[in-house]
Structure formats: C-alpha cells, structure tokens
Amino acid sequence: MKKELAKKYDPQNVEQDKYQGWVEKGYFTAKITKDNPSFSIVIPPPNVTGKLHLGHAWDTSLQDLIIRYKKLNGYDTLYLPGMDHAGIATQAKVEERLRTTKNQLRHDLGREKFIDQVWEWKEEYAQIIRDQWAKLGLALDYSKEQFTLNDNLSSAVQKVFIDLYEKGLIYQGKRIISWDPKQKTALSNIEVIYQEQVGKMYYFKYFLANSTTEFLTIATTRPETMFADQCVVVNSTDERYQQYWHQQVINPANGELIPVICDDYVEKDFGTGAMKCTPAHDANDFEIGKRHNLAMPICMNLDGTLNEMAGKYQGQDRFTARTNLVNDLTAQDLVVKIEDHVHQVGFSERSGVVVEPYLSKQWFVKMDYFADKILKFQSSKDKINFFPHRFDKTLQTWMENIQDWCISRQLWWGHQIPAWYHRDDESKVFVGTEPPNETDWYQDEDVLDTWFSSALWPFTTLGWNWNEELFNHYFPTNVLVTGYDIIFFWVSRMMFQSLEFTNNKPFNDVLIHGLIRDEKGQKMSKSLGNGIDPMDVISEYGADTLRYFLVTNSAPGQDLRYSEEKIKAAWNFLNKLWNAARFVEMNRPTDFKPFTNYQNEIKPLIEQHQESIIDCWILSELTLTVKAVKANMEKYEFVLVAKDLYDFIWNKFCSWYIELAKVNLGSDNQEVVNGTQQTLFFVLKQIIIMLHPFVPFITEEIYQTLNLKPSIMLEEYPAFAFTYQTNFLNEVVKITGLIRELRTQYQIPKTQALSLIIKTTGEQEQELATALDSINKFIIRLVNSDISNVVTSFGESKEYIAVPLEHYTVYLKAEGVINNELETSKRTEELARLEKEIARSKSILENANFLAKASPEKIKVEQDKYDDYLKQYANLTAEQE
CATH class of the missing domain: 3.90.740.10 (Valyl/Leucyl/Isoleucyl-tRNA synthetase, editing domain)
Structure with a gap:
C-alpha cells in the first residue's frame, strides 16, 4: 500500500521507530570492500559519567552529516562508536553514589569489589548514551563499538606504555603536578x-x-x-x-x-x-x-x-x-x-575543590621528542589539514612550549600501570605485563591518565595490534571533529602516538568547532545553570530540527550561540519542505511512474513546449545548487551549504516553482502536465537526498512515499547537468516580489494593472530587452503588470516611484495608482511618531543617571536607535519637498 504523508508535520511521529529499522537492516554496518573507497570517522568517546550534553550533540551531528554525505557519494563508510572510562570523573560519581545510597567508602569494599560497582555504572550509562545516539540519528556501526577498557584496547595500552618505557620516553620522577586533595590524585591540565x-x-x-x-x-x-x-x-x-x-x-x-x-x-x-x-x-x-x-x-x-x-x-x-x-x-x-x-x-x-600544586612522584612522558616529531610532520607535504587552517599554528605554538606529561593517577578505575616493585627493595622497578615472579613483586597501584588511552583511540579502535584487516582498510581515519579547547590535550597526543606506533597520521583532516554559548553569549556550564538538554529540544522540536540548527549556524572554528528563535526557524524550514512534499504527492496521479533515466526522458517533454520553460529553469537552478553544495561540503563549510540549500528549496522551489507549476498542472496539454509532474518528483527527490545528511528522519519519511528503494540511505548523491538559458526567470522572481511589496505598501488592488519601466546599463539592456516578452508573459499572469520599456537613462521625476534592484532600477508611474492624500496622511503620522521617538531617545541619552549606570552596550543600543530615527525622519521630510 502506498505510504502517504500526514497533513501536518509532526517530528515525533516522523522520527519514531526509524532508527531501529536502519540498525536492523544493517545500513550503518561497514562492509569491507575493495569496490568503493573507504571513509572512516571514529567518534570522540563520551565519558560514561552521565548524559550527553549539547556540545556532544553538535559534535556528533557534524560527524554524522559527513558520514551520511560520503555514503551517498558511494564511499564504504565506517562511523565507529565508543566510550571512554573517564577515570577520575567516573570513580568520583560511583564513590558519591556509594556514600549517598549505602553510606560506604571505596576502601570499605576493596579494589576488586569497587571496580565491580564501577562496571555496573558503566553498563547503565553506556545504554543511556546509546539511546541518545539513537535519538540523534547517528549512523553508528554498533558491531564495532569500543570501550577504552576493553581487553583489546587495554592490551594495546600496556604495549604502548612498555615500548615507550623501554625507549626511555617514559620515566618516573618527582615533579610539581596539579593535585586534587579531595580525590587524592594527580590531574591533567584539562581537568583544572x-x-x-x-x-x-x-x-x-x-x-x-x-x-x-x-x-x-x-x-x-x-x-x-x-x-x-x-x-x-x-x-x-x-x-x-x-x-x-x-x-x-x-x-x-x-x-x-x-x-x-x-x-x-x-x-x-x-x-x-x-x-x-x-x-x-x-x-x-x-x-x-x-x-x-x-x-x-x-x-x-x-x-x-x-x-x-x-x-x-x-x-x-x-x-x-x-x-x-x-x-x-x-x-x-x-x-x-x-x-x-x-x-x-x-x-x-571533577571534585570542585581548589587544586594544589604539589611535589609528587609520578610517571611522566618525555614530550620534547614527540613535540619535535609533530612539528616536523606538520611541515611535510603529508601534514594533517586543520579547518580552519589557523589552528595548525595553535598546535605549533603549544608544541614549542611543551612540558613533560604526568600520566599516573591515584585511582582504582582505569588502566593499572604495568610496573612492578620489589617487595624488599622498592627502588627496583620492572616494567612489563607480568612480574618476574608473583612472590617478590607487587604492581604499581596507580592507573594511567585517561588521556593516555584516549591518545591511542584512532588506531586501537580500528584494530591496531588485534585486527589487521580492519586496520589496513580504515586507518588512518578521514576526519576528526572536535572542539578547539582540546587540541593540545587530545589532538596533539593522538598525533604523536599514531606517528610513533603506526608511522602514519591518525586522521587526514581535523574539523575544529568552538563552544556552545547561551543566548547571551555566555559559555554553558552547570555552575551558571544555563545548559540546554538536547533531549528536551528533541522532545519539543524533533532531532532533525536540532541537528539542522547545530550544523548550519556556525562556521568552522567559531562558537555557536544557542537561539530558540533559530531553532523555530529550523522547524519552519522543515515544515515548508513537508508541505512542498505533500503538494508534489497530491499532484501525482495514482498510476504515476517516475522516469528511470530522467535526464534523457524529460528532454522531449520540456524542450518543445514554451510553458515548460519553468521546468527547464528549476532544473538549471538545481544543477547550480548541487555544484555549489558539493564544493562547500568538501571544505566543511556547512553554513554556506545551508545558505545555498535554503535559497533553492525555500525560495526557488517552494515559493516560485511550485506556484508556477500550478499553471502547468492545469494545462490542456498532457505533455506539459507530464513534464511538470516528472520534474516536481525529480527535483523533490534530489532535494531530500541533499538534505538527508542534515535531517535524516524527515527525508526518509518523504522518501518512503516515493516508492523507490527500501531506504534513502541506499540512494546516490545527485550527479547530472541541466544547462538551459533560463536566467530571465530569475528576473521574473525579483520583479514579481517587488510588485507584490509595492501593492502591499501602497494598498494598490490586484485588479489594477501596473506599467513599469526598467533603467539599466547598456550591457544589461540588451539581455533584458531580448527577454522582455518572456518576462511579461509571467508577470502579467502573476501580478497583473507589464514592463513597457527597457532604457539606459531615465529622467528622475516625482511622478514615478523608483525601486532599485541588484542590477537595475524599476520605475512605477504613480499617477492613477497611488492615493496621494492617503500617502500624505501616512507620512504625516509617521513623522509625528518619529518626532516622539527622537525626543524620547534624546532625553534618555542626556540623562546623566542613565549614562552613569547603564552598560556601554546598552548606551550604544540607544544611540543607534536615535541615529536611525534621525535618518528615517530626514528621508521622509526629503520626500515631502
């Protein structure tokens, strides 16, 4: 039975059950094949300490956008999920739970039983995270999910530690470290x-x-x-x-x-x-x-x-x-x-207490060697590409001012350091997976800094030292998406560990994003209480709305300011798409069969009928949009992609093509009707394929009504070229919009025909004059107007209303069209209003009390208002003269 779209866009209904279907059908599962180029992203592992926050939603939405885009472009994609044990944070959470629920300390249980408690916590919160990934629609291959304390990753961590120790790059010594007196452990810099x-x-x-x-x-x-x-x-x-x-x-x-x-x-x-x-x-x-x-x-x-x-x-x-x-x-x-x-x-x-600089015997990594390795690699032709490029300089600056890295933590939860001390002489240290004998040696009780295992994440998760086929096919990964605040703490460490142990970079590109701030521009934090739970946004507006807002409102490297208004704008955009899809659906006959080779089959229908010029126009505009979108997708310029998609979908397809198509759908010529029906279907299909990486749920729902493949995830990205000479229709769009504004502004009835003159440059004159008949055929029908002439010079006259557009000026004769008495009355009222606002604003700006107490920002806002009122007043009085 043919699936139909509901009358209203309801994201909760649209998004229900889709994710589980994708997982069960294996659409996310990577299948190693030599037929297609590989493309892999390994998720930056969230800590198993609680729920995902808005920053996680932003980070993973960007990754999922890239993966889905590459899959549609024919790549063998792998988006590998995983989580981090988060030593200090997770141990603190479990200790707090033990104190509040059982009045116990970890020492009451002992190390082994306490670790059992932490594993229970991990399983509980890992499932919460998976459920949130599902809500966001992330195309993760769960068959390859990893955890930093899995046996295969743990053995890799031990191997790296031992190898670095044997190379003299890990040592034990006394240095000043950041100490947490509450947790009684050393901290990494990022935890301060x-x-x-x-x-x-x-x-x-x-x-x-x-x-x-x-x-x-x-x-x-x-x-x-x-x-x-x-x-x-x-x-x-x-x-x-x-x-x-x-x-x-x-x-x-x-x-x-x-x-x-x-x-x-x-x-x-x-x-x-x-x-x-x-x-x-x-x-x-x-x-x-x-x-x-x-x-x-x-x-x-x-x-x-x-x-x-x-x-x-x-x-x-x-x-x-x-x-x-x-x-x-x-x-x-x-x-x-x-x-x-x-x-x-x-x-x-982790604990909120003041950190103490403290001399302590700890394990350290010698960083001069690794900093030099990174600097040399980043000066080579194989360097890792940062987007934006300025963060390569940030990395370089940090590497040039490096200090040795303290990697030991006084915890129970984590990778226990593979070092052993002689019971009779603790100055004797043996480093290895097993002691020389169990009787005379005991293991170091400390664990490794969580960042130590995280630094191995890109290659240990992909099979290094345990799955050669997986590793050879997907490593190095293609892109890392992360925030600029952890370039030093994580990105650089992944780089040097990968270069050291795989002789390769961990990723080709690093896409840097900023921080999420609230509507006032403040950083979101627990202490300020200004955080936004992404699951709450999804409950109200849907995952597609949240994703679209997150990935289209900040350029690479820039912070993102949360905005309820922009969230609603994203929902409105999807609702517009929904209604357009319903229009296409309602105007398809029950026996409709889409062309199997559209580019060739559509030509006979639209190239021989004058009315079909609108079909040629939308196909040409679609071609230009696809080209622009592809170019910016490769540069991770998703804001520019969104701008191009919005302009094409909202303005050209929904607002104009559908309106023009209504005329063709009512034509007596069945070939014209068929051509427009096929074009509506084809363009809608391309739109939802291009939008799918951004908003997977709504695009899948619409796709299911097209009766094509089992899922939009099996589709191919648009690849075609329509090049019709239809630029004049873009002028129709501009002029039609202008006339509608004029009718509204001057209260001109639609029944009154309007005559226009266009003044332009000599070069533009010929082009417009040639297309004049074609333009007039549309604007007569759409807005009851026509252009009488195209000229290169026009004497300024108060008898005409002049409205400048991008490349020319449109003149509308006012006589018999504009009610001068009404306009004079409106102008008088507006001048009176502006006089009051100017007086009010001036009074505020001359108020010493206001100037003393108000912030500079507030004073500037009021000054800008005052200046704007003066400009408006001057313009109106000039019109009266």
Missing part, C-alpha cells in the same frame, strides 16, 4: 578549571638573623605553604637587596633560618622584588630549587591538611591553617599588610 577569584595578598616580615629591626617584606597568597620555605629569592641586578645576599632571614611561620639567594626568575618590579621559595609547592619554585640544589620538603598531606612540619597547625585543613597562621602572625606584629588580590585560581573539574 581556572576561575578569577578575589583573594588576599599577605605581606610578612622575614627578619634578618640576629636583628630585631631589619626585615625583608615577602608577599604570598598561600601562607600555609610557608612551613616548607627553603629560601628568599631576589634578582641579582636589584640593588636594593645586594647587601642581603647570602645572609639568613627568619621564616615567621616556624622560626627557621633560611638563606637569601639570587635568581633572575624574580622580577624586580613585581611585588616587593623579593619572594619566598617553596620548591615542593609551586612549579616555578621547583625550577629554582633544581637550579640551586634546594631541599624540597612537603608540608601538606595528600588530603590538603598540614603535616608535622606545621607544628601546632598539624592536621588542620590548608585554608583553616591559613586563617589561624595569619591571625597568630598578626598578633606577633609579623604582618606588614593584607590586600585584596584578584587572581586566577585552579579548581578540580
């Missing part, structure tokens, strides 16, 4: 969120030894670390402090003597020009400590409380100890002053 905070700058007296009057003033924002001070540092060129070189001062926190040393790191003009040095609690101090062979004691426990070095403050939380220490030193007259101080403070993304 810096926020501007109003804190305090404390100025303390460091008295010279054996002096009760002479002291150096030292400023710090972290007094609680003073117990581990090793010296005071000044610049060797600072004459103020030359007399104190190599003398000793008294640490006010604990009374210990520490030396004054010189290091050019200190800036003479910053603060007092003298700084305390605490090598175990600050990254810059650590470097100074290495240069001067300073001791590096730690005064803080792993949970952020102070240790025995803090004396009576031992056991106090770092911030409590700070307050108590400052109060005590104030009472001892050892505080010079305390000032408010605005500075950037790092917070743990």
